[in-house]
Amino acid sequence: MSSVNSVAKNNSHRQRRFNSFSLFTIHFSLPSAFTLVEVLIVVAILGILAAIVVPLYEDNQQKAKESAAKENLRVLRNAIELYAAQHKGVAPGYTNDNKTATPSYMAFGRQMTEFEQRLSAIPQNPFNAIKTIRVLANSADFPTAPEQTGTYGWIYKPSTKQIRLNWLGKDSHGVTYYDY
Numbered sequence: 001m002s003s004v005n006s007v008a009k010n011n012s013h014r015q016r017r018f019n020s021f022s023l024f025t026i027h028f029s030l031p032s033a034f035t036l037v038e039v040l041i042v043v044a045i046l047g048i049l050a051a052i053v054v055p056l057y058e059d060n061q062q063k064a065k066e067s068a069a070k071e072n073l074r075v076l077r078n079a080i081e082l083y084a085a086q087h088k089g090v091a092p093g094y095t096n097d098n099k100t101a102t103p104s105y106m107a108f109g110r111q112m113t114e115f116e117q118r119l120s121a122i123p124q125n126p127f128n129a130i131k132t133i134r135v136l137a138n139s140a141d142f143p144t145a146p147e148q149t150g151t152y153g154w155i156y157k158p159s160t161k162q163i164r165l166n167w168l169g170k171d172s173h174g175v176t177y178y179d180y
Contacts, residue, residue: 109133
């Protein structure tokens with residue numbers, strides 16, 4: 001009996017030693033977590049990077065709108081000149097090319113996009129995302145400043161073939177958008 005007890009004691013001792021060894025191994029094999037200080041440092045670095053990147057993004061976004069406005073004006077002006085050259089100097093906007101008639105946006109739109117398709121669509125003002133054009137009568141003076149009603153993207157006078165961007169403010173070079 002005593003030999004059985006001594007074997008059992010030896011086995012239980014081995015079992016305890018194995019258990020304590022495996023617990024020791026498990027304890028050190030778990031991955032360690034980030035400390036609060038490390039997390040705060042990472043958050044501070046991300047905040048600094050955001051403070052640098054966001055203004056650059058906004059500046060580039062503004063410059064992209066300025067470029068789009070200039071390009072849209074160039075496209076509109078070229079289409080107006082081409083129409084006038086093909087219609088004996090009569091600019092688009094007059095119904096039946098009658099210079100004595102009151103010009104209209106409907107006539108301009110049809111002449112530019114439907115009848116002879118100089119444009120696939122009237123381009124939008126990139127600042128207010130509006131495509132409509134305020135067409136001025138022959139007797140009306142061209143406004144000295146844009147009209148911020150939110151109704152028009154462009155202002156156009158067929159008798160002078162002048163078209164402008166309907167938007168207040170200045171670009172990144174100090175030029176007013178209305179003077180593009």
